[in-house]
Amino acid sequence: MLKINEIHKSFGKNEILKGVDLTIDKGDVVVILGPSGSGKTTLLRCINFLEKADSGMATFGELQVNLHDASKKDIHTIRQKTAFVFQNYNLFNNKNALENVTEGLVIGRKIHKTKATDIGKKALDKVGLSDKYNSYPSQLSGGQQQRVGIARAVALNPDIILFDEPTSALDPELVGEVLTVMKNIANEGTTMLVVTHEMSFAKDVANRVIFMDGGVVVEEGTPHDIFISPKEERTKKFLKRVLPEDYTFYI
Amino acid sequence: MSEGLNYTFLIDTFFIALSGVPITLLVTVVALLIALPLGFLLALTRINQVPVLNWFSRIYVSFVRGTPIIIQIFIVYASVPLILSLFFERYNININVYDINPIWYAFIVFSFSTTAILIEVFRSALSTVNKGQLEAAQSVGLSNLQAYLRIVIPQALVVALPNICTATVNLIKATSLGYAMSLQEITLKAKVAANVGYNYVEAYIDIFLVYIILCSLVEYGFKLYEKRLRRYKYVSA
Numbered sequence: 001m002l003k004i005n006e007i008h009k010s011f012g013k014n015e016i017l018k019g020v021d022l023t024i025d026k027g028d029v030v031v032i033l034g035p036s037g038s039g040k041t042t043l044l045r046c047i048n049f050l051e052k053a054d055s056g057m058a059t060f061g062e063l064q065v066n067l068h069d070a071s072k073k074d075i076h077t078i079r080q081k082t083a084f085v086f087q088n089y090n091l092f093n094n095k096n097a098l099e100n101v102t103e104g105l106v107i108g109r110k111i112h113k114t115k116a117t118d119i120g121k122k123a124l125d126k127v128g129l130s131d132k133y134n135s136y137p138s139q140l141s142g143g144q145q146q147r148v149g150i151a152r153a154v155a156l157n158p159d160i161i162l163f164d165e166p167t168s169a170l171d172p173e174l175v176g177e178v179l180t181v182m183k184n185i186a187n188e189g190t191t192m193l194v195v196t197h198e199m200s201f202a203k204d205v206a207n208r209v210i211f212m213d214g215g216v217v218v219e220e221g222t223p224h225d226i227f228i229s230p231k232e233e234r235t236k237k238f239l240k241r242v243l244p245e246d247y248t249f250y251i
Numbered sequence: 252m253s254e255g256l257n258y259t260f261l262i263d264t265f266f267i268a269l270s271g272v273p274i275t276l277l278v279t280v281v282a283l284l285i286a287l288p289l290g291f292l293l294a295l296t297r298i299n300q301v302p303v304l305n306w307f308s309r310i311y312v313s314f315v316r317g318t319p320i321i322i323q324i325f326i327v328y329a330s331v332p333l334i335l336s337l338f339f340e341r342y343n344i345n346i347n348v349y350d351i352n353p354i355w356y357a358f359i360v361f362s363f364s365t366t367a368i369l370i371e372v373f374r375s376a377l378s379t380v381n382k383g384q385l386e387a388a389q390s391v392g393l394s395n396l397q398a399y400l401r402i403v404i405p406q407a408l409v410v411a412l413p414n415i416c417t418a419t420v421n422l423i424k425a426t427s428l429g430y431a432m433s434l435q436e437i438t439l440k441a442k443v444a445a446n447v448g449y450n451y452v453e454a455y456i457d458i459f460l461v462y463i464i465l466c467s468l469v470e471y472g473f474k475l476y477e478k479r480l481r482r483y484k485y486v487s488a
């Protein structure tokens with residue numbers, strides 16, 4: 001459904017993405033792991049044109065787009081097919097929770113306001129915020145804000161949702177509620193590409209895990225492949241560092 | 252002179268000064284109508300580092316900041332008629348430049364100086380809005396223009412409003428310098444009235460009162476508007 005070929009991206013002299021390929025099928029939950037600075041965020045941002053890649057192709061069903069010089073129209077089309085959940089939530093501060101969710105529907109997708117409100121409320125209900133429709137971001141906890149962020153993405157009914165470390169700005173006790181919501185929408189068949197350091201999520205929810213390092217995909221496979229029998233030395237080293245000593249996987 | 256204040260004159264002149272308010276307000280409003288959008292656009296060129304325009308705005312701002320308004324008035328009032336008369340002669344347009352109402356010069360000078368101030372006001376206000384706001388708006392399918400109009404500007408405006416208020420009040424006060432080009436505003440009208448009987452103290456008191464009333468009203472209006480705009484902020488948190 002989504003295919004990325006040979007993305008390259010440099011910031012100044014630093015080449016951050018050195019030819020990344022990626023294939024995602026409908027219903028996939030793909031988790032990207034990798035050390036800090038390996039280019040995970042940059043990869044997601046390039047897919048959503050928040051960053052302009054130096055070269056690379058994206059194939060979205062029938063639509064094939066050059067990631068470097070896509071037309072405004074293509075960018076718009078791709079953004080209609082994708083949604084982004086940000087590490088820092090990035091909720092619209094001047095809008096309440098419901099307006100945050102409906103903004104993209106009414107303005108971005110020209111859906112009638114009454115219908116958008118309906119969709120928006122359902123999305124907020126789904127993430128457990130039925131009582132927070134009218135709250136502004138400044139009145140919500142981090143976990144609640146991120147759940148609004150997820151509702152905002154889900155409401156758009158995109159082909160794929162891109163998550164960039166959705167829980168890493170949260171206090172530890174708030175991580176659970178967000179992961180639960182993500183697990184629920186994954187179980188509904190939502191296609192997701194998730195950058196995270198939550199190994200339990202990768203293990204329990206993902207059907208594919210990609211390990212990135214130094215701007216390339218080092219290894220990819222099922223959670224079992226990656227966690228139990230990684231082939232590459234770099235993957236083993238990384239896992240050893242992020243997994244507790246006595247961590248054992250039962251899949 | 253030693254009889255103290257001439258109260259009749261004080262009251263009469265108050266209304267004369269008051270009759271200058273429409274001109275003062277007209278100059279203020281026209282200057283703001285030009286300076287608000289222009290200052291905003293030039294602030295954007297600063298923030299987005301647009302080549303050439305970015306440099307232009309910078310030099311413009313430091314030029315205006317580095318010169319007293321009265322000097323700007325002298326420059327415009329002395330040079331624009333010269334340029335215009337050359338232009339009129341050349342194209343055989345039959346207008347006497349000295350018949351031009353000084354209010355046009357006032358529009359030019361005050362738009363010019365207010366724009367520079369608002370460039371800085373908007374620049375700092377826009378920089379307080381996290382880049383993530385724009386990106387989130389883009390990611391849900393808003394165009395750049397929609398994102399600015401609906402998400403970025405409303406937030407920047409809340410931050411900018413107190414400074415826009417200050418700029419407006421300063422502008423109202425600065426229009427009093429318009430008397431230097433015979434602009435029929437508050438100060439000039441009251442001073443002319445005072446010339447007859449040398450009742451300057453009364454006239455100055457009137458001028459003082461009119462400005463203080465005018466500026467207080469404007470400030471009050473801004474406060475109300477600001478309260479409405481910022482209702483989303485720190486509502487309970």
Ligand SMILES: Nc1ncnc2c1ncn2[C@@H]1O[C@H](COP(=O)(O)OP(=O)(O)OP(=O)(O)O)[C@@H](O)[C@H]1O
Pocket residue numbers: 011016034035036037038039040041042043
């Ligand atoms: N706008 C930018 N300008 C310059 N350098 C950048 C920019 N964005 C990212 N980088 C650099 O690119 C590299 C990769 O960044 P990226 O955010 O993609 O890494 P990451 O894998 O998401 O890391 P983390 O796990 O810390 O989020 C980093 O070294 C970062 O400093």
Ligand SMILES: [Mg+2]
Pocket residue numbers: 040041042164165
């Ligand atoms: Mg990152």
